[in-house]
Structures are given as C-alpha cells and as structure tokens.
Amino acid sequence: MDAAGSAYPVEWEADVVLRDGSTMHVRPIRPDDADALQRFHTGQSERSTYFRFFAPIARLTDRELRRLVEVDHTGRVALVAVRPGRADDGTERDDILGVARFDTIADGEAEVAFNIADSLQGKGLASVLLEHVAAAARERGLRRFTAEVLPQNGAMLGVFRDAGYEISQHLDDGVVSVGIDLDPTERSRAVMADREHRAEARSMDGLLSARRVLLVGAGPDASTPEGLLARRVLDAAAADPGDTELVALDVPGDVPAGVRLAVGWDDVGEVELALLAVRPETAVDVVRRVALAGARGVVVLSGGYAESGPEGLERRRDVVRTAHAAGLRVVGPVSFGLLTTTGGAGLRASLALHAPAPGVVGLFCQSAAAAVTLTATLRRRGLGVSSLVSAGHRADVSGNDLMQYWLDDDGTRVVCLYLESIGNPRKFSRIARRLSAVKPVVVATAGRSGHVVPPGHAVRATHAPRRLLDELLRQSGVIQADNTHQLMDVAQVLAHQPLPAGNRVGILASSSALAVLVAEAAASEGLVVAASSDYLQPHAHEDDIARAVDALYAPGACDAVVAVDVPVVQPRTGAVARAVAQAAARTGRTTVVSMLGLHGMPDELTAPAPDGSLVHVPAFSTPEDAVVALGKVAEHARSRAEDRGHYVAPDGIDTRRARRLVEDWLAADGAHELSEDDGAALLDCYGIRLWPARLVRTADEAVAAADEVGWPVALKSSSPALRHRTDLGGVRLDITGPEDLRDDVARLCAVARDVVGETDPAFEVQAMAPKGVACVVRSAEDPLFGPMVSFGLAGDAVDLLDDVAHGIPPLTDVDVAAMVSTVRAAPRLYGYGGAPPVDVDALEDVLARVSVMADDLPELAAFELYPVVVGADGASVLHASGRLRLAGRRADALRRALPG
Structure with missing residues (x-):
C-alpha cells in the first residue's frame, strides 16, 4: 500500500524502448520519490519548468512534493520514467527522467500533464508515457483526457496531435485547451505500432551493428560449463573472426591472435556488445559493469536461470531488469549468439566456428541446439544468411524484435523463424502480418499447439484449443513449415527464385511414372498441372531435352516448373540440369528440381540471367520435398496478392457503456455470471439485438408470455x-x-x-425467428493468446468433428469472411442441396461485433451466442450466455513494453 492507502499497481510497471533504441523503466510514482522528483525538477531548464507549471518555479516546496508523489493510483495517477543513478556517497538510486500524471475532474474525464527531461526531449519518451498513462486511465474507467498547453509548447501539442487519438483543441486566454478521446482508433493503433517498430528495430540495429565485443568469462578453469563456453567463443574467433574486434576478460587459457586480453575492468575500454559466459549469481554485477563500458546489449551464453527453478527464474528477471534500467537489451540466456554477414561489418558474437555464407535470409531461432542444427544445414545446402540470432530462453529479445529489424533491412529478403515458444502471440501476429506483406516469413514451431513450454521458457499458460496456433499463423500471413527441414526447403526457393505468377506447374520428369507421381503430389498441394508437362525417354538426346525444356518454358506455358531427373541404369549426365538452369535464368520462371546427387544450391544449377546476374535453382532430395516447397511458395504469392482488408469497425458501438456495465457487475465480488438481461444489455452496446425470451414454470405463465412476445x-x-x-x-x-x-x-x-x-x-x-441455418459464435479470454473468437454451424456432427474456425482479434473484414467460409459445413450457408442461400453478410456482421467486444473487454472470460439463426434476410441471435471475471493485463496491451 502507498501513503494514500491504495494498492500499488505493480502491473503498470514496464520496460520500454525509446526512439534511439535505448531502454528505460516506467512505473507508478511512490512517496519515496520525493527527493528524486526534486532533483528532476531543479535539473530542468527554466523554459521546461515554465511550460509545465506556467510559472518559473525554481524549487518545489515540501507541500507541493507531497501532493505530487502521494497519489491514490485511482483518481490521481502519476507514472515516472526512471534510470538507475548513484548518489554522492555511491549508493544506488532511481533518477527520474520523465513524469506523466492525470487527475480525475469529472465522470470519465481527467486532466493530464507531462514533464520530460531536457536531455530526452524529442526522443519519444512523451509518446511512450502517453500510451502508458492512457492505458492506466482506461483501466480506471476514464475515456477522455484534457490538457492545458501553452501555444509555444509545440512539442507537447505535437505529441497529442500525432498520437492518433481523436482530439479537439481551442485557444482560450492564451492557453490551448486540448481534449483527447482515449478510445483506441485504427490510426492510434497504427501510430503505436509504427513507433514501436522504429524503436525496436533501432534497438536490434544497435546489437547487430556492433563491432567491438567483450567476452566475459568466469575465471581460469576451462572445465566448467562457463569455461567451455568462453573457450568456444575464443576458438570461433580464431577460426572465423569476421570484422569483430574481440576483447576477452577473465577467460581460461590463452587468447588467439587478434583477440585482446583485458587485465581488469579498467582495461576493457569502450565496447558495444558483451558476451557473458559467467555464473548466474554474478551476472547482474557483470551487466552493470558492461553498461558502464558503453555496451548496448548483452548476450548470455550460459545457463542456470529459469530452467533451474524459481530461484533461477528470479535471477533471470534481475538480469533483465538491471539491463533494461541501464539501457541494454538481453539476448539469452543459453543463447548460441549473433552472426551477421554484411561485407566489411560481419559480426561474430557466437559459438559458431564458421559463419554461414552471405545471403538474403534472416534466421531466428531460440535454443543453442537448434542454432547448431540450422547452421550446419545452411552450410550443407550452401544457403546464405544476412544475419542469424539465437535467443536462447528468450528472456528479452525475441523473434518479434528481429522481425521489426528485418522489415527495414535491405540485406534481408526472406525471414525464417524457428520458434520453440511464443511469449506474446498477439504482438507476433501484428508484426508478422505487417512484415509478411512485403517479405516472405517462414515459420516452424517446435510444438504445433503452444501448450508445451520447454524448460527455461517463462510463458503464460494457455487453455486455447490446440488448433489456435495454426490459425494464428494463417491469420498472420506467414508460411508455416512442418519442421526445420521444410523451413530450409521453402527458404531456398524464396531466396533464389521469384514468386510464381500463378499455380500452374509444368513438370519435366525422366520417366512417365515419375511424371505421374509428381503430378499427383502437385495436385495435393493445390497446384494445377500444365499441358506443357512432359517426360523424357531414358538416355534422351540433348536436342530432345532442349525441345522439351523450351516447350515447358515457352511464354504462357506455366507459372512454375518442377524438373525431376532420376536415371535408373546409367549415371546422370547433367544435360537436363544445364538446360533447366539456363531456361530458368533466361525466362525468370520459378523453378525447383530434384536430381540424383544434387541438394541445396549446387553450382551445376547456376546460370547467368540476361542482366549478367547469377540465378540459382534449388535442388531437393525428393520430388515430394520440391513440390511441397513450391506449393507453399505459390500459396504465399496468391495470398500476398490478395486484399488483406481493414480492421472491422462496426457502427453503433458504445464501448463506454459496455465498460460501465462490466465494472458495475464486477464491483461486488470480482466475478459475474451474465443473466439473459445482462447479455441483452451487453450485446446492445455492440449493436446486436438479442431476441427477448420469457422464463416460465407453468403452462399459464407460458401462455401469458406467448401473448406478450407474439405467436407463433x-x-x-x-x-x-x-x-x-x-x-x-x-x-x-x-x-x-x-x-x-x-x-x-x-x-x-x-x-x-x-x-x-x-x-x-x-x-x-x-417468438419464432425466421427460418435459417443455426450457427454458434463464441469468445473467450486466454492468458497467453488474449481474446479469441470462434465460429461454427450448430449441431452434434459439427461439434464432434471440431468443425470450428478460430480468430484472434482485432480481425479484418477478410479475416471474418474467412472464418465463415472455411468451416467444412459452410456450403449450408450458400445454398447446399438446393436450399436457399442465407444472409452471410449479416452473419459476418454479428461475428465482427463479437470480435470487437472480445477485444474491448478482457474481463469477458467466456461468451456464447447459440443459436444465431441466419435466414434469407438477417441473423437472429436467440440466446446469449457468458461469465465475467477480473482481468489481468494482456501481453499485448495498448502500450509499448518489453518483456519484464
């Protein structure tokens, strides 16, 4: 409890990334912040103080300090942005660098004010604090901010104007009065996502552009786990140093040529990145020291954290908190490290003895073991990367951060993710959707459900259906691979071949039997076999090969080519490979091959294009692998060309009234079962009419109710x-x-x-509703995935077969339409068996409104509309049930925050 008697809202604490890529901690103000607030105030320029208080106040009085630091966290809220500092006597303290506060002035309305340190103005801190204080206000039932700003304070006016909320402003007595509607808009969500993207991409750039790297070991003993890790880094530096300047401190044995051995912390000098092969109990102190050396991030190679139990998990949190407070990002623990292949700036900060070849694939994985396998696979296939990051147990830096970076990285054209767990699925979906619209994203997951969490990964428990992860990936627009082998298969097509213009595939095979088998595999992947397909007789002459290849690559003959050459008796001559490679390079036609003895990106399948560039045709171990990879690439090309739609925003929605209802219902005991009247009232807030029903127990009551609602x-x-x-x-x-x-x-x-x-x-x-098809629409709140909605047709057969479509709000109109049309029983909605088609638009409108309700109300633990009868003209919602409970903070709330 604080001095005002209210519970301290720990859930409002968060680490954030600023525009320059540095990090900072945001938390509610505390009474013991009085000295820090006074230091902050007296350190401000006269101009900043005047903009905040409209008067040149040199120093705050004790009374003013108490008023500012003692808040109830309900009607009066203040958040501070802090970084660690040191007092004159050497003790640690928090230094305040920004303050945002609001004071409630009316029902649903509060006055907001900001004060940002002069040194951080223009770096995005005010925008971050606005997001956080607005989220706190919404949780307290507030829906509007007002602020009074001097006209000269253009920066603060710009923060309000550029946030994306609906605002109004007018000049009155020399002061600009600003009104801010806190209900999220599509623009405010887009602004937040864009700012989040720029900050997190900059943060990753600070790691991946590092040149001067410090390796910190645990002492001279090379037999300990930490000693083995440190020696491996040194061996890697000797084998392949790249362009990295490596400094070693407290490592076992001698250091190789090119590595400088520091004789103490005072001898380290300035560094940009630190590799930690240290015991977990010393890691926090090491992080503090490398922060003083100027590092922008740390890569924790060693273990002993969350995988070792609760004490280890707390050690991990201490490392992350310490790093974020000092402005650093954390990769790991148990990371394989970071690699880049940029010419002249190749980073080597990993356990890999040899980096993969330069290329256009950005590769992210988690465990070090997965990184070892993938690195070996890349080398074996000859597939190059732009950068490779192993996040280990993903305490901080995750695939979401790397996707933000790769979105802007010109050297990365294909993104591959191997995920053992997803800590923030909604954020993943949001970022992946944005990235996959411009660059292919290929994802393989270690578990297909999200229910299995590897040791060391701190992930919220989930009760979601096992198929929801697949739905999440589909909704995100990514290409889903079944395993790491398929991940690499798809990547080598995307990295070296253009996207096909359609799904017509031409087949060239070395026998008629192979041609039939490949055609069957192509059909199962949704590809259409072109008439130009052909097969070659054994020992075909080069002239016959040339004629078949020319016909296959003729203009308009097909959109992609699968060539299979597996001779039975005599060795393969290479004539087919040469002809196919040359034709693929000449025409730009998407091509994959399966030829005996070839795998990956062999030189034999390389040919010059008309512009002189080299085109590489990928080779696969089996024809089925080639066809599956091509099918996934063709499906991606099709979906990428389609309209992804707009986030649904139905009219007639009253979110404020819905929130008041929910808060009133939960005020008594924190849980509430919705009655029929409650459900009707809540649905009415979202523009859905629930057909009235009367509860009766006797025949006389039933007849009276029928007279009231109307017969039949x-x-x-x-x-x-x-x-x-x-x-x-x-x-x-x-x-x-x-x-x-x-x-x-x-x-x-x-x-x-x-x-x-x-x-x-x-x-x-x-009352009887119009006849139609009965459907079920449900929503639920999951601790990991957040709001979920589902759709299916009513009936035992549908339930038994689990013929249900799932979605994670916010949904686009395209997402909603896909949920309705992709269930297997969907033909019943469109006139199956001669029945008249129903009003699918009305059904989609109901589903869209429920998705918005689920997104708005995390307290809505479960909700069901059953049945929703869809007729020829409209949809009738005949029954609603649900339950509410107090909600925790969602992993992807409307505020920027790093994992804590």
Missing part, C-alpha cells in the same frame, strides 16, 4: 443439458396456439424429469 412461439428447456437438444425433446418449435403450448409444457416437464432429473423445471418462451 418456441418453447425451450432452460436446462443447459436440454436447451438446444431437439433430439432429446428439449425444444418445441412453431407453436401456434394456447392448447398446443400447454401440451408442450407438459411434455417438456416429463422430458426434464426423465432425462435430467429436474422436479421443478423452468422453460423459455420466445
């Missing part, structure tokens, strides 16, 4: 076991008169007694 009516058991079960007699439809209704009440009473043992059953009476 439906009678339904209120028991969850019978509510939708027409097969068990729990539903009666099209009841047109009182006598029939009385008879049906008697029958449902007997069903309730015999089937579920109810002695005093209750029923619902509801």
Whole structure:
C-alpha cells in the first residue's frame, strides 16, 4: 500500500524502448520519490519548468512534493520514467527522467500533464508515457483526457496531435485547451505500432551493428560449463573472426591472435556488445559493469536461470531488469549468439566456428541446439544468411524484435523463424502480418499447439484449443513449415527464385511414372498441372531435352516448373540440369528440381540471367520435398496478392457503456455470471439485438408470455443439458396456439424429469425467428493468446468433428469472411442441396461485433451466442450466455513494453 492507502499497481510497471533504441523503466510514482522528483525538477531548464507549471518555479516546496508523489493510483495517477543513478556517497538510486500524471475532474474525464527531461526531449519518451498513462486511465474507467498547453509548447501539442487519438483543441486566454478521446482508433493503433517498430528495430540495429565485443568469462578453469563456453567463443574467433574486434576478460587459457586480453575492468575500454559466459549469481554485477563500458546489449551464453527453478527464474528477471534500467537489451540466456554477414561489418558474437555464407535470409531461432542444427544445414545446402540470432530462453529479445529489424533491412529478403515458444502471440501476429506483406516469413514451431513450454521458457499458460496456433499463423500471413527441414526447403526457393505468377506447374520428369507421381503430389498441394508437362525417354538426346525444356518454358506455358531427373541404369549426365538452369535464368520462371546427387544450391544449377546476374535453382532430395516447397511458395504469392482488408469497425458501438456495465457487475465480488438481461444489455452496446425470451414454470405463465412476445412461439428447456437438444425433446418449435403450448409444457416437464432429473423445471418462451441455418459464435479470454473468437454451424456432427474456425482479434473484414467460409459445413450457408442461400453478410456482421467486444473487454472470460439463426434476410441471435471475471493485463496491451 502507498501513503494514500491504495494498492500499488505493480502491473503498470514496464520496460520500454525509446526512439534511439535505448531502454528505460516506467512505473507508478511512490512517496519515496520525493527527493528524486526534486532533483528532476531543479535539473530542468527554466523554459521546461515554465511550460509545465506556467510559472518559473525554481524549487518545489515540501507541500507541493507531497501532493505530487502521494497519489491514490485511482483518481490521481502519476507514472515516472526512471534510470538507475548513484548518489554522492555511491549508493544506488532511481533518477527520474520523465513524469506523466492525470487527475480525475469529472465522470470519465481527467486532466493530464507531462514533464520530460531536457536531455530526452524529442526522443519519444512523451509518446511512450502517453500510451502508458492512457492505458492506466482506461483501466480506471476514464475515456477522455484534457490538457492545458501553452501555444509555444509545440512539442507537447505535437505529441497529442500525432498520437492518433481523436482530439479537439481551442485557444482560450492564451492557453490551448486540448481534449483527447482515449478510445483506441485504427490510426492510434497504427501510430503505436509504427513507433514501436522504429524503436525496436533501432534497438536490434544497435546489437547487430556492433563491432567491438567483450567476452566475459568466469575465471581460469576451462572445465566448467562457463569455461567451455568462453573457450568456444575464443576458438570461433580464431577460426572465423569476421570484422569483430574481440576483447576477452577473465577467460581460461590463452587468447588467439587478434583477440585482446583485458587485465581488469579498467582495461576493457569502450565496447558495444558483451558476451557473458559467467555464473548466474554474478551476472547482474557483470551487466552493470558492461553498461558502464558503453555496451548496448548483452548476450548470455550460459545457463542456470529459469530452467533451474524459481530461484533461477528470479535471477533471470534481475538480469533483465538491471539491463533494461541501464539501457541494454538481453539476448539469452543459453543463447548460441549473433552472426551477421554484411561485407566489411560481419559480426561474430557466437559459438559458431564458421559463419554461414552471405545471403538474403534472416534466421531466428531460440535454443543453442537448434542454432547448431540450422547452421550446419545452411552450410550443407550452401544457403546464405544476412544475419542469424539465437535467443536462447528468450528472456528479452525475441523473434518479434528481429522481425521489426528485418522489415527495414535491405540485406534481408526472406525471414525464417524457428520458434520453440511464443511469449506474446498477439504482438507476433501484428508484426508478422505487417512484415509478411512485403517479405516472405517462414515459420516452424517446435510444438504445433503452444501448450508445451520447454524448460527455461517463462510463458503464460494457455487453455486455447490446440488448433489456435495454426490459425494464428494463417491469420498472420506467414508460411508455416512442418519442421526445420521444410523451413530450409521453402527458404531456398524464396531466396533464389521469384514468386510464381500463378499455380500452374509444368513438370519435366525422366520417366512417365515419375511424371505421374509428381503430378499427383502437385495436385495435393493445390497446384494445377500444365499441358506443357512432359517426360523424357531414358538416355534422351540433348536436342530432345532442349525441345522439351523450351516447350515447358515457352511464354504462357506455366507459372512454375518442377524438373525431376532420376536415371535408373546409367549415371546422370547433367544435360537436363544445364538446360533447366539456363531456361530458368533466361525466362525468370520459378523453378525447383530434384536430381540424383544434387541438394541445396549446387553450382551445376547456376546460370547467368540476361542482366549478367547469377540465378540459382534449388535442388531437393525428393520430388515430394520440391513440390511441397513450391506449393507453399505459390500459396504465399496468391495470398500476398490478395486484399488483406481493414480492421472491422462496426457502427453503433458504445464501448463506454459496455465498460460501465462490466465494472458495475464486477464491483461486488470480482466475478459475474451474465443473466439473459445482462447479455441483452451487453450485446446492445455492440449493436446486436438479442431476441427477448420469457422464463416460465407453468403452462399459464407460458401462455401469458406467448401473448406478450407474439405467436407463433418456441418453447425451450432452460436446462443447459436440454436447451438446444431437439433430439432429446428439449425444444418445441412453431407453436401456434394456447392448447398446443400447454401440451408442450407438459411434455417438456416429463422430458426434464426423465432425462435430467429436474422436479421443478423452468422453460423459455420466445417468438419464432425466421427460418435459417443455426450457427454458434463464441469468445473467450486466454492468458497467453488474449481474446479469441470462434465460429461454427450448430449441431452434434459439427461439434464432434471440431468443425470450428478460430480468430484472434482485432480481425479484418477478410479475416471474418474467412472464418465463415472455411468451416467444412459452410456450403449450408450458400445454398447446399438446393436450399436457399442465407444472409452471410449479416452473419459476418454479428461475428465482427463479437470480435470487437472480445477485444474491448478482457474481463469477458467466456461468451456464447447459440443459436444465431441466419435466414434469407438477417441473423437472429436467440440466446446469449457468458461469465465475467477480473482481468489481468494482456501481453499485448495498448502500450509499448518489453518483456519484464
């Protein structure tokens, strides 16, 4: 508790990246920050102080300090951006470099103010603090900020104007009054994502552009795990130093030529990156020391952290907190390191004895073991990379950071990710969607569900369906590979061949049997076999080979070529390989081959293009591998050319009223089961009408309810076991008169007694909706994935077959349409078996509105609309159920934050 008696909101603490790539810690202010706030205030220029207080206040009084540092974290909130400093006596302290605060002035409205250190103005700190204080305000039920700004303070006015929120401003008595609507907009989300991208990309550039690297060991003993790691780095520096200047400190044995041995911390000098092969209990102190040496990041090679238990997890958190507070990023623990192949600036900060060849593939993986395998595979295939990063247990730097960097890196044309866990799936989806629109992203996951977490990875538990990870990757626009072998297969096509213009594939095979098998494999991958396909007789003459190849590569003959040459008796001559390579280079036609004895990027399949550049045709071990890789590339080309749509923003939504309802319902005990009336009220906030139903227990009550809602009516058991079960007699439809209704009440009473043992059953009476197809729309809040929505048609067969589509909001209109159309039972919506088609647009509108509701309300633990009857003209929502509970902070909240 703080001095004001309110709980300190730990969840508001976060490490952030600024525009220059450095890091800082944001947290709520505390009463013991009074001295730090006074130092901050007296260190500001007279101009900055005047802009903040509209008066030249040289020093804050004790009363003013108490008012500023003692807040209740509810109606009055203040966040500070801090970095560690030292007092004159050498003790550590927090130095405040920025303050953002708001004071509630009316229902749903607060006055906001900022003060940023002169040295950090223009570096994006005010924008970061606005995101964080706005998120805190929304959590406190506020929906609007007001601010008074002097006209001369153009920088602060620019922060408000450029944030992407809806704002208003007017000049009154020499002061600009600004109003800021805190409800997120598509523009505010885009602004946040763009600023996040620039900051995180800059942060990664600081790591990957390092030239002067410090290796810190654990002492002279080469037999310890840390000693072995340090020796491996030194051996790697001797074998392949790249363009890295390596300084070694406290390492075992002699250092190779070209490596400078420092005789103590005072002898280290300035460095840009540090490799840590140290015992975990000393890591925090080492991080502090390398920060003083100017490092922008640390790569933790050694283990002993989260994989060793709770104590190790806390050590890991201490390392990350210390690094972020000092402005550093952390790669690891248990990292294989970093490599780049940029000419003249090749970084070698890893355990790899030899770097892969230069190339255009950016490769990210996690465990060191995976990095060893992938590095060996790259060398064996002759596939080059632009950079390779192993994040180890991913305590800080993750694949999300690298995707931000590769988006702007001209040397990277293909991105490959091997993920053993995903710590922030929503952020991954958001960044991958943006990146995959301009560069292919290929992803292989160690687990296909996200439910298995390797030792050492600190990941939130998930209760999501096992298929949701596949849906996440599809929604992100990435190419999903089944394993690392396939990851490399797809990468070598993308790295060296153009994207095909379509899915027509021409096949050239060394036998008719092979041609048939390849054609079958192509069809299973969604490719269409072109009429120009052909096969060659054994020992075909070069003239025959040339004619077949020319026909295959003729203009318009096909979009891509698969060439297979596997002679049975005599050795392969190479004539087919030469002809195919030359034709591929000449025409620019996408080509893959499977030829006996060739694998990867062999010289035999290299030929000059008309502009003089060399074109490499990838070779695969089997025809099936070649076809699968080509099929995935062709599907990516098709989806990349399609419109990705816009995030859904249905009209008639009242988010503020929905939030007030949720807060009122949860005020009593932090959990709430939604009644029928509650569900109707919540749906009304999102423009969805719930058909009214009346709860009855007797026949007389049922008849009165039918007179009220209007005949004909439906009678339904209120028991969850019978509510939708027409097969068990729990539903009666099209009841047109009182006598029939009385008879049906008697029958449902007997069903309730015999089937579920109810002695005093209750029923619902509801007006009959237009006939149509019954569907189910659900949402849930998952600790890892955040909001999830699902769609399916109603019925036992659909449930048993798990014929359900999933999505993770925010969704685009294209995402929503795909969810509806891709379930296997979807033909029933479009006129299957002669039935009239239904109003799919109305169904998509309901699904879109539920997705927005799920995105808005993390307290909505589970929600179900069942049934949603879609008719020829509109969709009728006949029943809603759900439950609320107090929500924790989502992993990808509307604020920029690093893993903590």
